[in-house]
Amino acid sequence: xxxxxxxxxxxxxxxxxxxxxxxxxxxxxxxxxxxxxxxxxxxxxxxxxxxxxxxxxxxxxxxxxxxxxxxxxxxxxxxxxxxxxxxxxxxxxxxxxxxxxxxxxxxxxxxxxxxxxxxxxxxxxxxxxxxxxxxxxxxxxxxxxxxxxxxxxxxxxxxxxxxxxxxxxxxxxxxxxxxxxxxxxxxxxxxxxxxxxxxxxxxxxxxxxxxxxxxxxxxxxxxxxxxxxxxxxxxxxxxxxxxxxxxxxxxxxxxxxxxxxxxxxxxxxxxxxxxxxxxxxxxxxxxxxxxxxxxxxxxxxxxxxxxxxxxxxxxxxxxxxxxxxxxxxxxxxxxxxxxxxxxxxxxxxxxxxxxxxxxxxxxxxxxxxxxxxxxxxxxxxxxxxxxxxxxxxxxxxxxxxxxxxxxxxxxxxxxxxxxxxxxxxxxx
Amino acid sequence: xxxxxxxxxxxxxxxxxxxxxxxxxxxxxxxxxxxxxxxxxxxxxxxxxxxxxxxxxxxxxxxxxxxxxxxxxxxxxxxxxxxxxxxxxxxxxxxxxxxxxxxxxxxxxxxxxxxxxxxxxxxxxxxxxxxxxxxxxxxxxxxxxxxxxxxxxxxxxxxxxxxxxxxxxxxxxxxxxxxxxxxxxxxxxxxxxxxxxxxxxxxxxxxxxxxxxxxxxxxxxxxxxxxxxxxxxxxxxxxxxxxxxxxxxxxxxxxxxxxxxxxxxxxxxxxxxxxxxxxxxxxxxxxxxxxxxxxxxxxxxxxxxxxxxxxxxxxxxxxxxxxxxxxxxxxxxxxxxxxxxxxxxxxxxxxxxxxxxxxxxxxxxxxxxxxxxxxxxxxxxxxxxxxxxxxxxxxxxxxxxxxxxxxxxxxxxxxxxxxxxxxxxxx
Numbered sequence: 001x002x003x004x005x006x007x008x009x010x011x012x013x014x015x016x017x018x019x020x021x022x023x024x025x026x027x028x029x030x031x032x033x034x035x036x037x038x039x040x041x042x043x044x045x046x047x048x049x050x051x052x053x054x055x056x057x058x059x060x061x062x063x064x065x066x067x068x069x070x071x072x073x074x075x076x077x078x079x080x081x082x083x084x085x086x087x088x089x090x091x092x093x094x095x096x097x098x099x100x101x102x103x104x105x106x107x108x109x110x111x112x113x114x115x116x117x118x119x120x121x122x123x124x125x126x127x128x129x130x131x132x133x134x135x136x137x138x139x140x141x142x143x144x145x146x147x148x149x150x151x152x153x154x155x156x157x158x159x160x161x162x163x164x165x166x167x168x169x170x171x172x173x174x175x176x177x178x179x180x181x182x183x184x185x186x187x188x189x190x191x192x193x194x195x196x197x198x199x200x201x202x203x204x205x206x207x208x209x210x211x212x213x214x215x216x217x218x219x220x221x222x223x224x225x226x227x228x229x230x231x232x233x234x235x236x237x238x239x240x241x242x243x244x245x246x247x248x249x250x251x252x253x254x255x256x257x258x259x260x261x262x263x264x265x266x267x268x269x270x271x272x273x274x275x276x277x278x279x280x281x282x283x284x285x286x287x288x289x290x291x292x293x294x295x296x297x298x299x300x301x302x303x304x305x306x307x308x309x310x311x312x313x314x315x316x317x318x319x320x321x322x323x324x325x326x327x328x329x330x331x332x333x334x335x336x337x338x339x340x341x342x343x344x345x346x347x348x349x350x351x352x353x354x355x356x357x358x359x360x361x362x363x364x365x366x367x368x369x370x371x372x373x374x375x376x377x378x379x380x381x382x383x384x385x386x387x388x389x390x391x392x393x394x395x396x397x398x399x400x401x402x403x404x405x406x407x408x409x410x411x412x413x414x415x416x417x418x419x420x421x422x423x424x425x426x427x428x
Numbered sequence: 429x430x431x432x433x434x435x436x437x438x439x440x441x442x443x444x445x446x447x448x449x450x451x452x453x454x455x456x457x458x459x460x461x462x463x464x465x466x467x468x469x470x471x472x473x474x475x476x477x478x479x480x481x482x483x484x485x486x487x488x489x490x491x492x493x494x495x496x497x498x499x500x501x502x503x504x505x506x507x508x509x510x511x512x513x514x515x516x517x518x519x520x521x522x523x524x525x526x527x528x529x530x531x532x533x534x535x536x537x538x539x540x541x542x543x544x545x546x547x548x549x550x551x552x553x554x555x556x557x558x559x560x561x562x563x564x565x566x567x568x569x570x571x572x573x574x575x576x577x578x579x580x581x582x583x584x585x586x587x588x589x590x591x592x593x594x595x596x597x598x599x600x601x602x603x604x605x606x607x608x609x610x611x612x613x614x615x616x617x618x619x620x621x622x623x624x625x626x627x628x629x630x631x632x633x634x635x636x637x638x639x640x641x642x643x644x645x646x647x648x649x650x651x652x653x654x655x656x657x658x659x660x661x662x663x664x665x666x667x668x669x670x671x672x673x674x675x676x677x678x679x680x681x682x683x684x685x686x687x688x689x690x691x692x693x694x695x696x697x698x699x700x701x702x703x704x705x706x707x708x709x710x711x712x713x714x715x716x717x718x719x720x721x722x723x724x725x726x727x728x729x730x731x732x733x734x735x736x737x738x739x740x741x742x743x744x745x746x747x748x749x750x751x752x753x754x755x756x757x758x759x760x761x762x763x764x765x766x767x768x769x770x771x772x773x774x775x776x777x778x779x780x781x782x783x784x785x786x787x788x789x790x791x792x793x794x795x796x797x798x799x800x801x802x803x804x805x806x807x808x809x810x811x812x813x814x815x816x817x818x819x820x821x822x823x824x825x826x827x828x829x830x831x832x833x834x835x836x837x838x839x840x841x842x843x844x845x846x847x848x849x850x851x852x853x854x855x
Contacts (some may be wrong), residue, residue, distance in 0.1 A: 022796060023436050024793065059459045060716050060722060061716065064715065064717035065782060066480065068782050068785060068786035069782055069785075070789070071786065071789025072786045072790040072793060073789070093793075094789075095793050098790055099437075100789075105508075131726075139732070142681060142752070145681070146681065146752070148678065148679065148680055149576050149680055151574045151575075187558070220686035246676050249619070249677075249678045250678065251571075251572050251573040251574050252567065252571055254571040276841050284506075284512070289508075294506065297563030297564050298563050300565070300571055301571065318567055318570070318571045320567065350512035353513070353514065354515045354516075356516075357516065357535060358515075360460055360534045361532070363460055364459050364461045366462055368711035
C-alpha cells in the first residue's frame with residue numbers, strides 16, 4: 001500500500017494509493033491547526049454544521065438522498081486530537097465504481113458531492129444559515145455536557161484535564177462550554193474559511209483508476225494562501241504526582257493513571273516505548289491483563305495506551321469501588337517490574353509480534369491505511385509500514401527498560417460510585 | 429463442497445462435514461489478514477432445554493456468556509498465550525442466539541485455526557477457576573450497567589416481554605452469575621458444543637479445498653453427549669407486559685426508546701424479505717433522508733442519535749425507534765402522528781427505489797468487512813435463512829409491500845416506551 005505524493009496547492013498534499021484490492025473508493029482530508037481554546041470550539045462546531053446542508057444540497061435530507069442515490073456512499077466529518085494539534089477530518093467512501101452501473105460517472109459525482117458537502121456549506125456570503133448555527137451551538141452544548149454519559153471517556157477526559165492543566169493538551173477536542181456561549185456565526189464562518197485556505201491540508205485517496213481524480217480535486221480546491229506554521233507539542237516535567245477522586249451514582253469505578261513518558265514520535269526510543277507499553281498493558285498476554293484481571297479478578301477491562309505526539313502513557317481499569325487500593329498497588333508493581341527489567345523473552349517476542357501484526361494488517365483496511373499516517377503528518381515525518389516494522393524488530397530488552405525509566409507518574413484519577421457528584425483532593 | 433458466486437465477483441465455499449460441522453470459506457486474494465470464527469448455535473436464550481434422555485433443565489441466566497469466558501482457561505495458563513506466540517489476536521462474544529470464538533492474524537493462520545478448534549473443544553473447568561471468573565464477569569456486567577444506551581434497551585425488553593428470555597441481559601445478573609456451578613457449565617457445554625450445532629467460517633487469502641481438508645482432518649471427535657436436544661421457551665403472550673417504564677440515571681439529558689413487539693412468524697425467505705421491507709420502512713421514519721427526521725430535528729425533539737431498527741430472529745421480533753431528547757413526551761406524541769400518517773398516505777415509490785439502491789450498495793460494501801461477512805454467514809446458517817437470496821428478494825420489494833409491513837407491524841396496541849432521565853438534583 002504505497003502512496004504517491006504530489007502538492008496540488010500551497011500546503012495541500014494529495015496522497016494517492018492506486019489499488020484494486022478493495023471494493024471501495026475511500027477519501028479522507030485532514031486540516032490541522034494548533035490546539036487553542038477559542039479556535040478549538042469553533043472547529044468543534046464545523047462537523048455539526050456541515051451535515052446540515054450545502055449550497056447544492058440545502059438540508060440534511062438533500063445530502064442524505066444524494067448519498068443514497070450514490071449506492072450507499074458515506075460522508076462524515078469529525079475532530080481528532082493528536083498531541084497539541086486539532087485536526088478537522090472529512091471522510092468519503094463509496095462502492096468501487098467498477099461494481100456500479102455507469103461507474104465512471106458515479107465516481108465523478110461522488111467526489112464532487114464529497115467536496116460540495118465539505119467545503120460549500122449552506123448559507124453565505126459570510127455566515128452559515130443562522131437557524132442552523134443557533135441549533136448546532138445547542139447540539140455541541142449537549143454533546144459537551146453528554147461526555148458524562150460514557151463513564152470511561154468522561155474519566156479519561158477529566159484525568160487529562162487535571163494532568164495537563166495549563167497546557168494546550170488539556171483542551172477537549174470539541175472545545176468547551178464557556179467559549180461556545182460567546183461564539184458568533186460570522187466568526188466561526190471566517191475561521192472555517194481560513195482553515196480551508198491557509199492551514200496545512202492532506203488529502204488521501206485509495207481505490208482504482210485514481211489518476212482521473214487528480215485534476216478534478218485540484219479544480220475543486222479553494223484559492224490558497226501561504227500555509228500557517230504550526231507548533232510542536234510541549235513537554236512537561238513532573239514535580240509531584242496529583243490525586244483526585246470524584247463520585248457519581250454508578251455501579252463501577254473507573255481508575256485512570258496518567259504518566260509522562262518524556263518520549264515522542266521523533267525520539268529514537270519511540271518504538272521501544274510502544275513495545276514496553278504493549279508488554280505493560282497492550283495485549284491479553286500483558287502484565288496488567290494477567291495480574292489485574294486474570295490473577296486478582298479485579299477488572300473486566302484493564303489496559304494501557306500511548307499518546308505518541310504528546311508523550312503520555314495512560315492506564316484505565318474498570319474496578320469495584322472497594323478494590324481501588326489493591327488495583328493501584330498491583331498496577332504500580334507492574335510498572336516497577338518493567339523498570340527493573342523483569343521482562344521475559346516470551347513477553348518481548350510476543351509483544352513485538354503482536355505490534356508488527358497489527359501494523360501489517362492495517363494494509364487490509366483502507367481507512368486504517370490512511371489513519372496510520374496521521375502521527376507522521378503532524379510531525380512532518382511520514383514512515384512506511386516497512387520502516388515501522390523494521391524499527392519494532394530492532395527493539396531489545398534493554399531499550400524497553402531504558403525508555404520505561406523515563407516514565408513518571410503524573411496523575412491518578414478515580415471516578416467512584418458514591419452518593420453525589422463531588423471532588424475530593426487526596427494527599428497521596 | 430458447494431460454491432456460490434457473490435455479487436462482488438468473489439466465490440464463497442460451503443461444506444457440511446461428516447461430523448455435522450458446517451464450514452464456510454471466503455477467499456480474499458491479496459489480503460494479509462486471515463479471520464476465522466467458530467460459533468455454536470447457543471446463546472443467552474437457551475437456558476431451558478430437554479436432553480435426548482427426556483430430562484429437562486432450567487439453568488441460571490448467563491451460562492452461555494460464562495462458558496465463553498471459561499473456554500479460554502487452560503490447565504497451564506490461557507488460550508490468549510497460544511495466539512500471542514504468532515502475534516495473533518483472539519477474542520469471543522455471546523449474543524442471544526450464538527457464542528462465537530474468533531481470531532485475526534497475519535501469520536501462521538493454519539496454526540491459529542487449529543488452536544482455535546482445539547481450545548474450544550477442550551474445556552478446563554474447576555471449582556476454583558469458575559469462582560475466580562465470577563469477579564471478572566461481575567465487573568463486566570457493572571460496566572454495561574453504567575452505559576445508558578444499554579440500560580434503556582434492557583429496560584425496554586424487560587417491560588415488553590412477559591416471559592421470553594430475550595427480556596434478560598445476555599450476561600445474566602450478578603445473582604445468577606454468582607449461582608452458576610461447574611456442573612451447570614459442563615451440562616450446557618456437553619449439550620450445545622457438539623459439532624452438529626456449530627459452524628466455522630474462514631475469510632482471508634486461503635485455498636478453499638485445503639482449508640476444508642485441514643479442518644476435517646483436525647476437528648476432534650466428539651466424545652460427549654450426542655443427539656438432538658430441544659430448546660424450550662415459555663409461552664409468550666401477544667401483548668406487551670407493560671406499555672411505559674422510566675428510571676433515573678446520572679446522564680446529561682433524557683433518552684426515549686419506543687418498541688413494537690411483533691409475532692415471530694417468519695422463516696427462510698420470508699424472514700429476509702420482512703427484514704428488507706422493515707429496513708426500508710424504518711428509514712422512512714428515522715433515516716436522515718426522511719421528512720420526519722428533518723421535522724423532529726428542527727423542532728428540537730431529537731438529536732443526531734435518532735435511529736430505528738427492526739430486529740428479527742425465528743424466535744422473537746421487535747422494532748425500536750429512539751433518540752436522546754429534551755422532551756420524551758413531546759417526541760412520543762410526534763412519533764405517534766408520524767406513524768399514523770402511513771395509514772392515509774401512500775409510501776412514495778421514488779423513496780423506496782432510492783432506499784433499495786442504498787441497501788444494494790451497502791450489501792456490496794458489507795463484504796469488505798471480514799468480521800461482518802463471516803458472522804453474518806453463520807447467523808444465516810443457524811437461522812436457516814438463505815443469505816444468497818438477499819439481492820433477488822430486495823429487487824422484488826415494492827412501495828406497497830413496505831407500507832403494508834409498516835401498518836401491520838407498528839401496532840400501538842403492542843408498543844412499549846422506555847425512558848431514562850437525568851437524576852433529579854435536590855441541592
